[in-house]
Amino acid sequence: MRLSRYFLPVLKENPAEAQIVSHRYMLRAGMIKQQQAGIYSWLPLGFRVLRRIEQIVHEEQVRAGHIPLLMPTLQPADLWRESGRYDDYGEEMLRITDRHKREMLYGPTNEEMITDIFRAHVESYKSLPLTLYHIQWKFRDEVRPRFGVMRGREFLMKDGYNFDIDYDSAIHAYNRHMVSYLKTYERMGLQAIPMRAASGPIGGDNTHEFLVLASTGESEVFYDSAITDLKFGDRVVDYDNRDECAAIVREWTTPYARTDETHDVSVFHTIPAERQKTSRGIEVGQIFYFGTKYSEPMGAVVVNDKGERVPVHMGSHGIGVSRLLGAIIEASHDDKGIIWPEGVTPFPVGIVNLKQGDGAADAACEAIEKALLAKGLEPLYDDRDDRAGAKFATMDLIGLPWRITVGPRGLAAGKVELTSRRTGESEEMSPEAAVARIAEIYAGV
Ligand code: ATP
Ligand code: MG
Numbered sequence: 001m002r003l004s005r006y007f008l009p010v011l012k013e014n015p016a017e018a019q020i021v022s023h024r025y026m027l028r029a030g031m032i033k034q035q036q037a038g039i040y041s042w043l044p045l046g047f048r049v050l051r052r053i054e055q056i057v058h059e060e061q062v063r064a065g066h067i068p069l070l071m072p073t074l075q076p077a078d079l080w081r082e083s084g085r086y087d088d089y090g091e092e093m094l095r096i097t098d099r100h101k102r103e104m105l106y107g108p109t110n111e112e113m114i115t116d117i118f119r120a121h122v123e124s125y126k127s128l129p130l131t132l133y134h135i136q137w138k139f140r141d142e143v144r145p146r147f148g149v150m151r152g153r154e155f156l157m158k159d160g161y162n163f164d165i166d167y168d169s170a171i172h173a174y175n176r177h178m179v180s181y182l183k184t185y186e187r188m189g190l191q192a193i194p195m196r197a198a199s200g201p202i203g204g205d206n207t208h209e210f211l212v213l214a215s216t217g218e219s220e221v222f223y224d225s226a227i228t229d230l231k232f233g234d235r236v237v238d239y240d241n242r243d244e245c246a247a248i249v250r251e252w253t254t255p256y257a258r259t260d261e262t263h264d265v266s267v268f269h270t271i272p273a274e275r276q277k278t279s280r281g282i283e284v285g286q287i288f289y290f291g292t293k294y295s296e297p298m299g300a301v302v303v304n305d306k307g308e309r310v311p312v313h314m315g316s317h318g319i320g321v322s323r324l325l326g327a328i329i330e331a332s333h334d335d336k337g338i339i340w341p342e343g344v345t346p347f348p349v350g351i352v353n354l355k356q357g358d359g360a361a362d363a364a365c366e367a368i369e370k371a372l373l374a375k376g377l378e379p380l381y382d383d384r385d386d387r388a389g390a391k392f393a394t395m396d397l398i399g400l401p402w403r404i405t406v407g408p409r410g411l412a413a414g415k416v417e418l419t420s421r422r423t424g425e426s427e428e429m430s431p432e433a434a435v436a437r438i439a440e441i442y443a444g445v
Contacts, residue, residue, distance in 0.1 A: 001347065003382045003394075007044050010394055020216045022329035023148030025338050029398045031325070038145025038153030045398060046325065048346035050156065053324050054135050056187050056343060057158045064180035064239045066131040066160055071113050073137050077103035079112045082298050092140045106139035111294050111316055114161040118312070119300040125165045128302065128312070131173060133160030135321060147216070150282070150326040158319040163295075163312045165304060168242075170289055170313035174206060175245040177287045177317040181210055182232045182252065185284065187445075188324065189341020190331060192284050193227055194252050198261035199288065206289035206315075209259060211281030214330040220260040221281040224271045227255035282327045289315040338399030339421050342445045347380040348372075349438050350400040352392065354407030356385045364406050364416065364431055371435045377442055379404075396421065402441070404434050 009030040017034075018024035026032050031046030042050055058068060077095070080086035086093075086105075094106040107113070114132060122130070135158045145153050162173035178194060185192035192210040199207050211221055213228075230252060238244055256271055258264070259281070268276060294300065295311035304310050320327075332339045340346070349372065353365045365381055372379045380400060382391045388407075395403050405417040410428065418434045419426040429437070 001378060001380050003380060004384050006380070008394075008398070009043065010397065018148065020147050020150070020326075020330070021333055022150065022216075022326040025329055025333060025397070025399075026148055026325065029338060032149060034148075036153075038142060038151070040149060040152065040154075045346050049325055049340070049344055050322065052344045052346070053188065053321055054156075054158075057135060057184055057319055057321060060180045060184040060187070061133055061158070061160065063183075064131075064176050066133050066176075066180075068134060069117075069132050070134050071107075071110050071117075071136060073107055073139070074104050075107045075110075075113055077105055079116055080105065083112050083115075083294055084297065085112070092142065094139045094141050107136075108138055108140045109157075109316070109318070110134070110136075110159055111161065111314075112298065115294045115298045115300045115314070118163055119298060122163070122300075123302060125302050125304045129162065129164045129169055129173060131160055131162040131176075133158060133317070148326055149322045151218070152322065155320065156322040158321055160317040162315045162317070163300070164314070165302070165310075165312065167291070167313055170291070170315055171206075172242045172245060174287060174289045174315050175242070175249045176239050177315070178208065178252070179237055179239070179245050179248045181285055181287070181317075181319065182248070183235075183237075184319065185210065185212075186232045187343045188328060189343050190284070190324075190328060191228065193221075193223060193257050193281070195221055195223065195257040195259050195281070196253075196262045197259050197286065199290075208253070208287055209283050210285040211259070212284055212327045212331055213279050214282050214327070215280050216330055217280035217282040219281045219283055221258070221279055222260070222263045222268055223257040223277050223279070224255040225275045225277050227252070227257050230255075282323070282330060283320070284324055284327050285317075285319040287315065287317040289313075333399070336393070337397035340399045340401055342401050342442060345401055346398070347400050348377045348442050349379045349402040349404060350395045350398075351379050351381040352388070352395060352403060352405045353381070353383055354388050354391075354405060356383060358408050360411050361406055361408050364411055368404060368406070368416070368431050368435060371432070372438065375435070375439045377438060402438060404431075404438075406431075 011028045015027045032040045096104045138157045139154050164170040192212050194208040197207050197209040292311040301309045329338050351365050355361045369381050401421050403419045415428040416431050417426045
């Protein structure tokens with residue numbers, strides 16, 4: 001992409017309405033535009049990151065054996081009357097009436113609708129286990145939408161639902177979700193710690209929230225610092241293997257980690273004092289097992305291997321896709337701007353031409369761009385006729401993890417400069433070597 005032809009409405013001034021750094025940088029980097037309180041347009045740069053996050057979520061869900069579908073944003077009120085949640089959900093639910101006076105709502109979550117799909121099509125235990133998920137916009141009429149995409153009213157969520165014949169099988173689904181989430185967040189360059197949580201309006205006894213530690217987080221959390229040493233890394237998991245998944249879950253749930261709702265001081269104080277940590281956290285996901293809470297009232301029943309009709313055991317599992325952009329920036333930035341982890345960056349690398357219009361510099365930039373494209377890596381090439389300082393400031397603000405700087409002086413010696421956004425360190429090398437290095441970095445992403 002050539003910056004001269006792109007749409008990147010960068011702001012020079014700090015927007016007054018932004019209270020936290022991620023919101024400030026998302027506005028300044030031209031990633032989002034607020035349209036109403038808690039409702040945003042995703043401008044091209046923000047949209048690229050959003051798509052990238054969605055893609056990682058999809059890949060890891062499919063790897064875990066979960067099946068994507070797409071349900072609508074608008075749902076009939078009657079479905080929610082069946083579960084009893086139409087009245088319970090309260091003012092957060094946006095209720096709409098159509099021209100025929102039919103009551104509808106903009107879905108805040110999809111337990112009822114997925115249960116409706118299931119009961120219409122599944123009759124036998126032989127069709128189980130089954131986990132269906134989608135990535136779809138949700139609406140919750142939050143009292144205080146704030147912090148940009150972090151607490152929006154309209155927001156993008158991945159929500160998945162498992163259907164299992166019994167408790168043990170449903171707990172395996174729960175474990176599979178925890179394992180796949182650990183891997184998902186790590187691919188985004190995040191450490192999200194599973195913490196024992198309280199259940200809220202979704203219901204259920206077994207639930208963990210995934211929290212990213214950040215001073216601007218809305219939750220208060222308590223944990224054993226040993227948990228922050230755990231890494232998922234390159235493990236290859238057999239998601240059908242119950243023991244293997246359970247062992248990984250045990251690894252992450254043994255060290256103490258709880259939100260303020262489930263915090264137990266007496267247990268916390270059994271951890272060695274130097275490992276007792278209190279912090280703020282951003283909730284980027286939550287998993288629940290809730291048994292037959294929806295299947296029973298809504299008649300999601302299958303015939304088991306003894307010929308009996310039994311309600312299925314269910315759970316639901318959410319990832320805050322749009323909130324993740326804010327969480328990643330909160331966890332990865334400096335005073336110049338965002339620092340995208342390679343896994344989610346909108347462009348893998350930026351090319352800065354120090355002297356636009358100089359024949360050799362222009363040709364070298366174009367050759368680098370072409371070579372990167374041939375490797376499936378689309379660079380953002382700053383081909384504007386602007387000062388080097390201004391170009392660097394833009395690249396630093398939008399946070400591409402790597403920058404290739406090309407100028408006539410370096411080229412005379414056959415060199416360009418490769419700079420890491422994270423460390424600020426630069427290295428001179430040939431254009432070919434820079435391209436090869438970028439390709440090597442992204443080969444493992
Ligand atoms: P919160 O406690 O932050 O209000 P929640 O527990 O009500 O969130 P869930 O029903 O667990 O939310 O939804 C799954 C995920 O969706 C959350 O973990 C969070 O990452 C994201 N999410 C929830 N509400 C919002 C919102 N208003 N804006 C952006 N993301 C949200
Ligand atoms: Mg939650």
